[in-house]
Amino acid sequence: MSTTEVDPATTNSPEAAMASRARFAALVQRQGAFAIFVLVMVVASFSFDSFLSRGNLTGIAVQASFLAMLALGMTFVIMTGGIDLSVGSVFALGGVLAAWGSQHGTLVAFALPLGVCGFIGLVQGLVIARGGLPPFIVTLAGLLFARGLLLLLTDEGAKTYKVPAGSAFRKLAQNDLLGIPYPVLLVVLFFAIGALVLHRTSYGASVLAIGGQEDAAELMGLPVARTKVLTYVASALLAGFGGIMIASYTSSGVTILGVGLELEAIAAVVLGGTLLTGGAGTILGSLIGVLLLQVIKNVINQVGSLDSDWQAVVSGTILLGVVTLQRWLTRAERT
Amino acid sequence: MTATTTTTPARGTGDPVLETVGVTKTFGGVHALRGVDFQLAPGEIHALVGENGAGKSTLIKVLTGVYTPDAGEVRYAGETRHFRGPSDAQDVGISTIYQEVNLVPLLSVARNIFLGREPRNRFGLIDVRSMNQQARELMRELTIDLDVTKELGRLGLGAQQMVALARAMSVESRVVIMDEPTSSLEAKEVTTLFTVARRLRDRGVGLVFVSHRLDELWELCDRVTILRDGRWVHTGSLAEMSRLELVSSMLGRDVEEVASEGATEFGESHRRGEEPAMVVSGIEVRNRLHGIDLTVRPGEVVGLAGLLGSGRSETVKAIYGAMHTDGGEVTVSGKKVRPNSVRGALRAGIALLSEDRKAEGIIPDLSVRDNIALAVLPRMSRGGVVSESKIDALVETFMRRLQIKASSPQQKVRELSGGNQQKVLIARWLCTEPTVFLLDEPTRGIDVGAKSEVQALIDELAQQGLAVVLISSEMDELVEGADRIVVLHDGSARSELDSSNLSSSELLRALAGDRAGDDTTDSATDSATDSATDSATPSEGEAS
Structure with missing residues (x-):
């Protein structure tokens, strides 16, 4: 049987050069954050003796685990081409509800925050997917709503609910398995599931298709609205679960947490190589993005003379650098 | 024309796999389709042609479930269907391939x-290996050589169209609708696409093919259905039809029909200056x-004719700097105009009244x-300050000169009639x-x-020495209004x-692209050919 010739973009030499540049672009896109992460780790381990100590590394991992939960949900949201600004507030609300709920038993400490946060996600998802409103506005409303609800529950933040001493709920974030704290194990587990869902389920395929070309996904008969709703629900649930973890970790419902955390989550996802326009990215990349942000914080803390406000300055600069590079490379790739 | 009966071609027999019966669709009181009957047989490639506003895209949207017809019905495999959306049509086996590939560029081919x-x-998880394997088999079946794990966006547009066809095959479609699939493809990619399309046809799939490139119709299609002004005009075998017949049927003009003189307000030809006002040479826009080349002298009206998709609007947009060009140059009064810059064109004295005045x-x-x-x-402004009185004076002059009918200069433009809105726009450009x-x-x-007032105005402007390039789909307007007509075909x-x-x-012959010695005119069109042989054939002025 004769084979029909098809021209992929790699037949003649200038196009072949473009293809190799495209491969390089894809590599930077996917591994750029990882390269910077490794670089920062190496520099830090030479600069500070205590950096590679078990205690410090465990600390970084645990600190990162809360943001990681938000970033996981955010990865899916951004891959559909959306954004979820509500997760910082939902995270804090989840924490307060978990701390309050723990006074009525461990089951309540889980069920109450997940129920409330899941509901917020459901409403946001329905308004975005069925109502066709822009995610930015809808989740901004969600941010204000969740934060307001939290302030109402805590007398404008004056009241802090404590997790009762001896409650089994404390074990969630305070115990460890073979020296690895539970939150870190949970993050690994959740990210593994996340990767499986994205790459090996039809839901994941829909997520990528919607972010890549929503009209096309619609015309191919994919369940666009349902996928979006599910994604916002998952994002809110993960944020709520992050809140549950932090309530367990701090043994209380801290009301001032989570302000601006949604932006850190977005930063981590973008650093990890997920395109803000949706359609492409990896789950592992987001995890590396989270770790990179956390390591930068840790390093700046170790430099005693530096004000901790430098954390944000450095993170912001790196984010801008990575995004500019991404943009430049994808443009090189697509022309 | 006479050949409006359905003929019995070699292909396209058998019970239709997809048909519309008396389909009517209106938008805000405007009929987009009026009682259109269309039949697609299994194992045929059926061309669907018509000019702008003929109803092609509306019919396609009815067939693919995007629109619900107001009256009439869609039948698939003999059964009446009520599609509520594109996925309904897809589920029964109607796939559509659009001009712009509707796939996800960031995902792999498979x-x-x-x-x-x-x-x-x-475990209910996607079996990637088996998916890739099946995709590979499908590609082999279509004899397309392509790495199925490759990201779709990295392939050429032609290859992407091929993937769209493969997708159509994998859902075992019995109908594939191709809406201008070739408009952005290179010649070689078109050849491959056609090979695959023919292979699908030979497997008994019915294909609908829409294209503005007339040559492609005869190359690929078995039968043709012509629509005009939302109405069915003709269905028949392409082999039995000449280009001239097809085009005159599309435009609703008979070759033998004599133009009704004086149908427009245009006067006789204009006095022209000798030095060209504008010289356009070798304008290139990739794939378009x-x-x-185009030369216009002062006081001359040059008509730009061509069928839909021939590149008329693109040409003026490219001259005006509003469409990116890949080569060529424009000079006005001997001075070179900065390319790809609207500001440059404006400064050089080029104005464009665009096709879509609303947008x-x-x-x-x-x-x-x-x-x-x-x-x-x-x-008119000096240091950012506008002289109100000067503007008033200017506006008044133009309103009088163009006879703009408005209650006062303060009246909102939305309240004016279409013709007066157009005059306001012309006035705006004349101010420059x-x-x-x-x-x-x-x-x-x-x-x-x-219309006749605008035509008279164009005439008057030319008489005053303006160089005019006129695009029109109305043949009378061009024939009577222009001193010369350049006919575009597929962008040349x-x-x-x-x-x-x-x-x-x-003009009709030129639009159809008939040339002297062209064999596409067979015995059936002899009478039509005879009537036109007394005047010179358009090929004399042909730019190769």
């Missing part, structure tokens, strides 16, 4: 083929325009005065004192009275008519 129907393993020109909520003044604000005026369909969508200027052979029938 992913795109199986999106929504991925093979699963026993191929080396367009690209008029600001409905501003007054007549403000709409006219927009163009001159930069010129252009040397060359490009008019893209200046009389479309305005009533008859206003194929022929030119001047005073020696400027007539409707010559």
Whole structure:
């Protein structure tokens, strides 16, 4: 049987050069954050003796685990081409509800925050997917709503609910398995599931298709609205679960947490190589993005003379650098 | 024309796999389709042709479930169907391939083929290996050599169309609708696409093919259905039809029909200056325009004719700097115009009245005065301060000169008739004192009275020495209004008519792309050919 010739973009030499540049672009896109992460780790381990100590590394991992939960949900949201600004507030609300709920038993400490946060996600998802409103506005409303609800529950933040001493709920974030704290194990587990869902389920395929070309996904008969709703629900649930973890970790419902955390989550996802326009990215990349942000914080803390406000300055600069590079490379790739 | 009966071709027999019966669709009182009957047989490639507004895309949207018909019905495999959306049509086996590939560029080829129907393993997870394997087999079956794990966006457009076809095959479609699939493809990619399309046909799939490239119809299609003004005009075998017949049927003009003289307000030919006002040479736009040359002298109206998709609007947009060009140059009064810059074109004295005055020109909520003044604000202001009285004077002059019917200069433009809106726009451009005026369909969508006023105005402007390029889909307007007509074909200027052979029938032949010695005219069209042989054939002025 004769084979029909098809021209992929790699037949003649200038196009072949473009293809190799495209491969390089894809590599930077996917591994750029990882390269910077490794670089920062190496520099830090030479600069500070205590950096590679078990205690410090465990600390970084645990600190990162809360943001990681938000970033996981955010990865899916951004891959559909959306954004979820509500997760910082939902995270804090989840924490307060978990701390309050723990006074009525461990089951309540889980069920109450997940129920409330899941509901917020459901409403946001329905308004975005069925109502066709822009995610930015809808989740901004969600941010204000969740934060307001939290302030109402805590007398404008004056009241802090404590997790009762001896409650089994404390074990969630305070115990460890073979020296690895539970939150870190949970993050690994959740990210593994996340990767499986994205790459090996039809839901994941829909997520990528919607972010890549929503009209096309619609015309191919994919369940666009349902996928979006599910994604916002998952994002809110993960944020709520992050809140549950932090309530367990701090043994209380801290009301001032989570302000601006949604932006850190977005930063981590973008650093990890997920395109803000949706359609492409990896789950592992987001995890590396989270770790990179956390390591930068840790390093700046170790430099005693530096004000901790430098954390944000450095993170912001790196984010801008990575995004500019991404943009430049994808443009090189697509022309 | 006479050949409006359905013939019995070799292909296209058998019970139709997809048909419409008396389908009517209106939008806001305007009929897009009126009782259209269309039949697609299994194992045929059926061309669907018509000019702008003929109803092609509406019919396709009815067939693919995007629109629900107001009256009439869609039948698939003999059964009446009520599609509620594109996925309904897809589920029964109607796939559509659009001009712009509707796949997901960031996903792999295999992913795109199986999106929504991925093979699963026993855990219910997507079985990537088996998916890739099946995709490879499908590609082999279509004899397309392609790495199925490659990201779709990295493939050429032609290859992407191939993937869309493969997807259509994998859902075992019995109908594939191809809506202008070739418009952005290279010649080689078109060949491959056709090979695959024929292979599908040979497997008994019915294909609908829409293209503005007439050559492709005869190359690929078995039968043709022609629509005009939302009505069915003709269905028949392409082999038995000449290009001239097809085009005259599309345009609704008979070759033998003599143009009704005086149907327009255009007067006799104009006095022309000798030095060209504008010289356009070798304008290139990738995949759209191929080396367009055009010369306009002061006081001359040059018509730009061509069928839909021939590149008329693109040509004037490229001249005006509003469409990116890949080569060629424009000079006005001997001076080179900065390419790809609207500001450069404006400064050189080029004005463009665009085809779509609603989207690209008029600001409905501003007054007549403000709409006219927009163009001159930069010129009339001194240090940022605008002289109100000067503007008033200018606006008044133009309103009188163009006979703009408005209660006052303060009246909002939205309240004016289409013809007067068009005059406001023309006035705006005249304020810039252009040397060359490009008019893209200046009389479309305005009533008859206003039409003749606009035509008279164009005439008058030319007599005053303006160089005019006139695009029109109306043959009378071109034949009577222009001193010369350049006929575009697939983005190149194929022929030119001047005073020696400027007539409707010559224009029709030129539009059809008939050439002297061309064998596409067979015995069936002899009578039509005879009537036109007394005048020179358009190929004389042909630009190769």
